Amino acid sequence: MASYILRPFEFVRRMAVEKPSYTWAIGIGLIGPIGVVVIPPIRRKYFGYVPPEHIPTTYPMPKRLRNPPSGFEDPE
Template sequence: MSGLYRALQRHAHESPVIFYSLVIGFAGPALVFTVPPIRKSMGWKPAERIPATYPIPNRPRRPTTGFEDP
């Protein structure tokens, strides 16, 4: 196990861009499974969904007037 630690430490010092890119890349999938339960336990609720259609009024439709061509 110490050999793995030493190799990771050496890569972090010699090529930090590659090392930390891999660390962030491997942390992403883990966060997908850990963040939602934490947010839920803290009381977060999703926002209300945006309406996809405009509600039609519950009355008969009146034709518009005053927009005729002369």
């Protein structure tokens, strides 16, 4: 049988010694999804984080008569 099935902690310990880059990569990879759930409430509660306003997607039109530009017509 495979050693990682019968003795998982011993396997992880051996891999941490033999291939530490894999161990660190898996550890950091597992922290990411946990951080997505845990970090935002901590930022709001303890650090007073307020998300910025949304960037406007349209430009407000002035509420007045618009004069079209003149003098840029094509010569005929």
